[in-house]
Amino acid sequence: MLREDLFSIPRHVGIIMDGNGRWATARGLARTRGHREGIEAAKRIVIAAIDRKIEYLSLYAFSTENWRRASEEVSFIMGLVARNLRSQYGFYRKHNVKVRHSGNLAGLPPEVQSEIQAVSDETRDHSALTVNLAVNYGGRDEIVRSVNRWLETRGEDSVPAEAFSEQLLAEHLDLPDLPDPDLIIRTGGDRRMSNFLLWESAYAELYFSDHFWPDWNGEDFERALKDYATRKRNFGGMR
Numbered sequence: 168m169l170r171e172d173l174f175s176i177p178r179h180v181g182i183i184m185d186g187n188g189r190w191a192t193a194r195g196l197a198r199t200r201g202h203r204e205g206i207e208a209a210k211r212i213v214i215a216a217i218d219r220k221i222e223y224l225s226l227y228a229f230s231t232e233n234w235r236r237a238s239e240e241v242s243f244i245m246g247l248v249a250r251n252l253r254s255q256y257g258f259y260r261k262h263n264v265k266v267r268h269s270g271n272l273a274g275l276p277p278e279v280q281s282e283i284q285a286v287s288d289e290t291r292d293h294s295a296l297t298v299n300l301a302v303n304y305g306g307r308d309e310i311v312r313s314v315n316r317w318l319e320t321r322g323e324d325s326v327p328a329e330a331f332s333e334q335l336l337a338e339h340l341d342l343p344d345l346p347d348p349d350l351i352i353r354t355g356g357d358r359r360m361s362n363f364l365l366w367e368s369a370y371a372e373l374y375f376s377d378h379f380w381p382d383w384n385g386e387d388f389e390r391a392l393k394d395y396a397t398r399k400r401n402f403g404g405m406r
Contacts, residue, residue: 175396177349179223180216181371183363184209186355186379188240193379199243204381206251210258215385216296217262219392223297223345227363231271231305245276248302252282256289263295269341270304271312299342306365313339313366340366347371350395354380354387372398 184205191201209226216224229244252266259266266286275283283302316339317331326335337343347367351360356377360368374391376383 176219176221176392177372177395178221179225179346179348179350180221180391181225181227181348181351181364181368182212183227183351183353183355183361184380185353185357185361187381189355190379190381198240199247201379201381202244202247206247208381208383210255211384212388213264213296213298214262215388217264218385219388221296223299223348225269225299225301225345225348225364227301227304227361229270229302229304230362231274231303231308232362245279249276249279249282252286256286259286259290259293263293265290265293265297267297267299267342267345268302269299269309270302271308272303274303297345299345301363304341304363306360306362309341310336310366312341313337336366349400350374350391352376352391354378354383370400370402372400 187201187205188198189201190204191198194200213224228248233244234241258264266289268283268287272280272283279302283300313336314331317335320339321328345367347369348364348371350373351364351368351371352374353359353361354376356375356379358375364371372395374394376387376391378387
């Protein structure tokens with residue numbers, strides 16, 4: 168493992184976990200096997216993130232666009248999410264992981280909603296790492312819901328609509344207390360954001376890997392962190 172004093176560590180890492188289906192297809196397996204293996208990869212990276220003392224890890228598990236996939240695959244993924252949230256309680260306790268959720272909770276099946284709420288309650292006092300599960304999440308959808316939340320809370324004496332600001336929008340995001348991601352990782356070879364944390368990642372560093380998500384391990388994560396350490400972040404200022 169690389170020494171911590173050799174490079175800076177991001178506080179918040181987001182991961183677009185891509186390539187589960189292609190990983191399975193390349194091996195002559197059902198796409199559902201790729202999703203199962205993707206959960207094991209996520210557990211490996213959670214442990215690696217704790218080892219590197221990262222505070223927040225956002226995992227893009229299911230997007231608002233993923234509903235367009237075959238109904239059989241969507242049903243499998245929803246069931247997999249619900250079952251694994253429940254079955255991984257021991258993992259969360261052992262590693263002191265707090266689980267939170269971003270995305271349109273109301274748009275998920277009732278059993279998935281209840282499991283997300285249960286694991287959030289169960290792990291609320293854990294402190295080694297906060298894992299944000301982005302399920303039924305889309306960056307554009309989050310921005311729209313943020314504006315609507317603000318509109319719903321406006322009273323007659325509140326700030327006028329023309330005074331709406333970046334700060335007000337940010338305060339009404341799904342998890343406004345989370346810091347913006349410092350690093351966004353995408354696995355699976357594609358090089359695009361796919362509607363992930365669009366508002367929050369305005370100045371995030373981007374890292375793309377050709378490895379499919381089920382193959383990812385601590386060494387892959389270390390390479391991403393080492394690459395991040397070479398970046399000079401100036402947030403629009405001069406170098």
